[in-house]
Amino acid sequence: MFDLSDLQGNVLRGYKDKPYVRYLILEIADRVVARRWLAAAISGRDHDVPQITSGDWGKAKPRTCFNIGLTYEGLRALGTPGSSLAMFPNEFIEGITARALKLGDVGASAPDTWPSPFNEPKRIHLIATIYAENVAQLDQVQQRALDRNALTLLGMREGNNFDGDFVHFGYRDNIMQPRFEGIHDPERHADGQPLAPLGTVLLGHPTNLEGLQWRVPQPTQLGHNGTFNAFRVLKQDVVGFENYLDQAASDLLTHPKVDEVLPPGGELKVCEVFEIEPPSRHAALREVVAAYLCGRWRDGTPLALSADMPDANVDRAKFDYDESSRCPYGAHIRRCNPRGGHIVQRVANNSRRLVRRGVPYGPAYKRDKSGDAGKTEPERGLLGNFIGASLGAQFEAMSCDWLNLGLQDPRITGSNDPITGTNDPATSWFDLPLKSGGTIRLRGLPEFVSTRGGAYTFLPSLSAIRYLGSLTA
Amino acid sequence: MPDNEGLMDRFVDRLPETAFFKFVAARILTPLWAWWTPVKPLPGGPHPSFQHGDNVQCMMNLIMPLKDKSPVGRAHAAMAISQHKDAIFAGLNNVGTVHFARFVIVGDNICMFSVYDGDFTNYIRDFIATIGEVFDAVVGLVEGGEKVIPCDKNVEAFIQWVHERDLYQVPDTPTDFLRDQERLNGDKAVAPVNDDLTLLPRKMVLQLRANANVSLGSGYRAYPGYSVAQVRKQLGLGW
Incomplete structure (x- = not known):
């Protein structure tokens, strides 16, 4: 089995019992002091500096967890040799703002609209993440992290997990993560997908594309077992989403083929599952639309297994897509990971998988049926981490060709992801598949999710942190 | 002065057609320009776009x-x-x-x-x-x-x-070309006066010196906007 003690813990662990998460966006104030800070953070002795949580915490489960990611500018600021820096991939060197078109960060998501501290991407050197059981712990770890004046706090973002693993838009999340070859993972059961080679998430190991290896920045202790993270601040228009469900449900109610997406009488069961009182066909159709857009009912039931009704008894993880699947080709989860389904890029199945770590920010939304008009809503969204050994081959490839162009299936090419895509109501569309083989086309989807910040970071192994801490030039 | 400028303009407009100027432009002026204002080759491939x-x-x-x-x-x-x-x-x-x-x-x-x-x-x-x-x-x-x-x-x-x-891939319009050039240099200002689009823009000449082979324009497409798989599906060829 692979030794997890050299990895940062957040790469393969979800820290499920630490629902409070804070991101410190930091600039290196002093190169020499920052190196000492890094060395102290993995020393296991100097507890005045938060200790970086490794993937193997032995018997003593930490009360708080602490992990770091470095941007290219951060590696430079630490004095990483130029020959090593040049071995990092282009997308990481250029940084997330230079990749905006590939990621769909245009219009309201464009980097030049991002608020501080993301409006000065070159100053962002290090993003430290604190995971804790409560806010007091977050404050305490933050203070220790900043104590030695190694780092200047440019800004922070904070969120906390909601009960039941629900996220904004009301979906149950945290159902799936890739399972890796050689990693003992007793918590997860088989999901019907092949085990991902370790090179999907760590540099220096075989990847899913047979024979292909990503370049490992040298020296070995710097690059080996490292990985990359696309950190994204994703604002979610929760009110807009619920309003769209209203509108789409109203449109469907009058559609001649509506019974194919919600059998007569089906509204009772749907409303029962989602505890909607009084039950109505319109309310149930709202849930049907939400389910089709995502590929899962909001309780997590995959449409691939149960398209007519949410079903708590099905295995939420274990399913695949075939031509008879009732999951729309363009549904969010199918676009992100088409699993074994037929796609245009035949070699790309299972090759763009990502470890996803997300936490909602902003208060949970309670829908006020009397109408939200005129109310000023607080900002809500997701602080997302999309982790993989190649940002270009995984996160960007998924974003540009699959989420926002729909190249993987000719039936969705030219449309964006219905939930996270950069949609314009004037041109957007989404097809609901029908049992009879036809489709009902929904139109007018606005941009529900907009990017409000982000950074590409390198998540170094503990060996790499030791190496960076020992630099002298 | 305006009359003098008009005369000068006409003289300059005719210059490119003269053998002497062609020789001077190719053998002396262009290398001199290239030395004076080095031009980076613009990157290849399609222009980044979200459309x-x-x-x-x-x-x-x-x-x-x-x-x-x-x-x-x-x-x-x-x-x-x-x-x-x-x-x-x-x-x-x-x-x-x-x-x-x-x-x-x-x-x-x-x-x-x-x-x-x-x-x-x-x-x-x-x-x-x-x-x-x-x-x-x-x-x-x-x-x-x-x-x-x-x-x-x-x-x-x-x-x-x-x-x-x-x-x-040289854009279809000279203004888009100059935009590419300015982006590469990190310039935010509009093209300076020496890039008069009624003449051969100097930057275009220098770019073609740095990039001897280029693709011109966006090319003709008989069925624009369709992917391979969309065409194959429509033709019943499988995808």
């Missing part, structure tokens, strides 16, 4: 100078393609996003011209994953190719190498 229509039927015009610049060298290149033709075609089919691909020898260059859908790096990466060994056989004959083979062990470097040999 769906711009991200299907993208063009790759790859020009790779052969190491052996002789009829024998060109024959080796021809052999390398013909021996691997079946594997190349099968590989392109598996990549799934390629409309057309042609191999051509022009002068002492082996060229690959193709039309593909989606992101360039994904196209090349999937191609390497499918038939990397064929790429190795061809690229091994090309100047500098030995640095990036075997390509499946040098994926990032190989993709970059291919990108650097993909021709710059």
Whole structure:
């Protein structure tokens, strides 16, 4: 089995019992002091500096967890040799703002609209993440992290997990993560997908594309077992989403083929599952639309297994897509990971998988049926981490060709992801598949999710942190 | 003064047609300009865009100078393609996003011209994953190719190498060209006066000096906006 003690813990662990998460966006104030800070953070002795949580915490489960990611500018600021820096991939060197078109960060998501501290991407050197059981712990770890004046706090973002693993838009999340070859993972059961080679998430190991290896920045202790993270601040228009469900449900109610997406009488069961009182066909159709857009009912039931009704008894993880699947080709989860389904890029199945770590920010939304008009809503969204050994081959490839162009299936090419895509109501569309083989086309989807910040970071192994801490030039 | 300027304008407008000026422009002025205001070659490939229509039927015009610049060298290149033709075609089919691909020898260059859908790096990466060994056989004959083979062990470097040999695609309008130039230099200002679009813009001349081979315009498409798979599906060919 692979030794997890050299990895940062957040790469393969979800820290499920630490629902409070804070991101410190930091600039290196002093190169020499920052190196000492890094060395102290993995020393296991100097507890005045938060200790970086490794993937193997032995018997003593930490009360708080602490992990770091470095941007290219951060590696430079630490004095990483130029020959090593040049071995990092282009997308990481250029940084997330230079990749905006590939990621769909245009219009309201464009980097030049991002608020501080993301409006000065070159100053962002290090993003430290604190995971804790409560806010007091977050404050305490933050203070220790900043104590030695190694780092200047440019800004922070904070969120906390909601009960039941629900996220904004009301979906149950945290159902799936890739399972890796050689990693003992007793918590997860088989999901019907092949085990991902370790090179999907760590540099220096075989990847899913047979024979292909990503370049490992040298020296070995710097690059080996490292990985990359696309950190994204994703604002979610929760009110807009619920309003769209209203509108789409109203449109469907009058559609001649509506019974194919919600059998007569089906509204009772749907409303029962989602505890909607009084039950109505319109309310149930709202849930049907939400389910089709995502590929899962909001309780997590995959449409691939149960398209007519949410079903708590099905295995939420274990399913695949075939031509008879009732999951729309363009549904969010199918676009992100088409699993074994037929796609245009035949070699790309299972090759763009990502470890996803997300936490909602902003208060949970309670829908006020009397109408939200005129109310000023607080900002809500997701602080997302999309982790993989190649940002270009995984996160960007998924974003540009699959989420926002729909190249993987000719039936969705030219449309964006219905939930996270950069949609314009004037041109957007989404097809609901029908049992009879036809489709009902929904139109007018606005941009529900907009990017409000982000950074590409390198998540170094503990060996790499030791190496960076020992630099002298 | 206005009269004098008009006279001068007319004189300057006629200058480019004179043999003397052509000689001076090509042999003296252009090298001098290039020395005075160095111009970076603009990167190859399609212009980054978020529009769906711009991200299907993208063009790759790859020009790779052969190491052996002789009829024998060109024959080796021809052999390398013909021996691997079946594997190349099968590989392109598996990549799934390629409309057309042609191999051509022009002068002492082996060229690959193709039309593909989606992101360039994904196209090349999937191609390497499918038939990397064929790429190795061809690229091994090309100047500098030995640095990036075997390509499946040098994926990032190989993709970059291919990108650097993909021709710059001159936009359809001179203003878009000047925009590209300014972006490359990080300029935010509009084009200065020496880029009068009624004349040959100096930056265009210098760019064509730095980038001797370019692709002109966005090209003609009989059915713009459709992916390979959409066409194949519509024709009942499977995808």
